[in-house]
Amino acid sequence: MNSDSLTFIFLNACIMNNFVLSMFLGICPFIGMQGNLKTAVRMGMTVTFVMVIASICATAVNLLLAYLHLEYLRLICFVCVIAGAVQLVEMLLKKKSPALHGALGIYLPLIATNSAILALALFQSLNQYSFIQGLAYALGAGAGFSLVLVIIAGLRERLALPGAPDVGRSAALSLIVAGILSLAFMGFAGVGY
Amino acid sequence: MSTVTNTAAAPYSLATLLNGMWKENPGLVIALGMCPTLAVTNSFVNALTMGLATLFVLVVSSAVVSLLRSFVPTQVHLVTHLVIIATLVTIVDIAIGAISPQVYRALGVFIQLIVVNCIILGHAQGYASKSTVYRSALNASGTGLGFTLALLCLGGVREVLGTGEFMGAPLFGERFEPWAVMALPPGGFFVLGGWLLAISWWKRRTGKKSAGVEQKQAA
Numbered sequence: 001m002n003s004d005s006l007t008f009i010f011l012n013a014c015i016m017n018n019f020v021l022s023m024f025l026g027i028c029p030f031i032g033m034q035g036n037l038k039t040a041v042r043m044g045m046t047v048t049f050v051m052v053i054a055s056i057c058a059t060a061v062n063l064l065l066a067y068l069h070l071e072y073l074r075l076i077c078f079v080c081v082i083a084g085a086v087q088l089v090e091m092l093l094k095k096k097s098p099a100l101h102g103a104l105g106i107y108l109p110l111i112a113t114n115s116a117i118l119a120l121a122l123f124q125s126l127n128q129y130s131f132i133q134g135l136a137y138a139l140g141a142g143a144g145f146s147l148v149l150v151i152i153a154g155l156r157e158r159l160a161l162p163g164a165p166d167v168g169r170s171a172a173l174s175l176i177v178a179g180i181l182s183l184a185f186m187g188f189a190g191v192g193y
Numbered sequence: 194m195s196t197v198t199n200t201a202a203a204p205y206s207l208a209t210l211l212n213g214m215w216k217e218n219p220g221l222v223i224a225l226g227m228c229p230t231l232a233v234t235n236s237f238v239n240a241l242t243m244g245l246a247t248l249f250v251l252v253v254s255s256a257v258v259s260l261l262r263s264f265v266p267t268q269v270h271l272v273t274h275l276v277i278i279a280t281l282v283t284i285v286d287i288a289i290g291a292i293s294p295q296v297y298r299a300l301g302v303f304i305q306l307i308v309v310n311c312i313i314l315g316h317a318q319g320y321a322s323k324s325t326v327y328r329s330a331l332n333a334s335g336t337g338l339g340f341t342l343a344l345l346c347l348g349g350v351r352e353v354l355g356t357g358e359f360m361g362a363p364l365f366g367e368r369f370e371p372w373a374v375m376a377l378p379p380g381g382f383f384v385l386g387g388w389l390l391a392i393s394w395w396k397r398r399t400g401k402k403s404a405g406v407e408q409k410q411a412a
Contacts, residue, residue, distance in 0.1 A: 022232075024232045024381060025232075027231075072283060072287070075279050075308060076276060076279040079279045079308055080279075083272070083275065118306060122302045166397075172386045172390045175382050175385050175386035175389065179379045179381075179386060186377065186379065
């Protein structure tokens, strides 16, 4: 598969180089989250949504900075523009589509400063993706993130049943479960090359 | 953060420093701010660089935020803090690139991801914007050193198990088969999980012991 093709970019971000399991990005919400499948799906949708916004912002910021020869300001611009854009979109949603806002709204401000979002923008500019490729990358990363959130939520629901020792009833258990999951996902490494 | 109240036993400054390093170690006890750092703790040197970079950003950003705390209106706190932190991270990024291109290549994007480390922003928002420069810098040093320590614990274990070497020096002789998975992403999860388990077990044990002593004294 051509490494510039949209399918490859999508699958690469979604499975081979999953943001959570192979790059440890955005694990804060996943450690903190309670084991609930419904929340996981919503959270995943929100992350995907914000990632698409971030990808669009990143393309715009990159074009502007390249035009002005100010590439060293990239990080500062990314942080501010993404945080601003997410807040703007949140206000728009609140006004135009209260239903969607009700579903996604509570997580939006939390996610704006999540490492996965900034990493998406940074990787996108590192790989010099075009606008369309960037969108495919964002959708793939979002899909991968949701996939892992849903799997972990499902596992958590199971984990509540057996009596794990008290010592492990913290982040430790979820981390080790995530490690095993990450091991499973490593089987996908190299697919498509 | 109510870390400053319990200072009766030791001198103020030392207690604050130690508190961040041990009792409330951000990485190992509260499991905070690990997202952008776990990926690059596969060797001791990487972990050290990452830890020191975070320490620098944390201390300087706390001092600057604390200096500016009476000038910045509350409404723009978050944005101001983000810009200060992002500026410092850009400085660190360029500095590491100039000092050691090899480490820079290994760490890649993850240096820039220090921006979104929850410890730094949390510290700026929750502590530095409310206390004096000296106090917030001190508290930040404690937290930053603790974080570096946590990263070193991870990086050291992963390097020794994953390659059988420590900073390039072989440890176990030729018959040791490197446990390669420890240097790969799953190893990061396993080692951090293991440390968290060990520390919560240790805390529980010492907690029980001191509780037992108190009960005896009461009896």
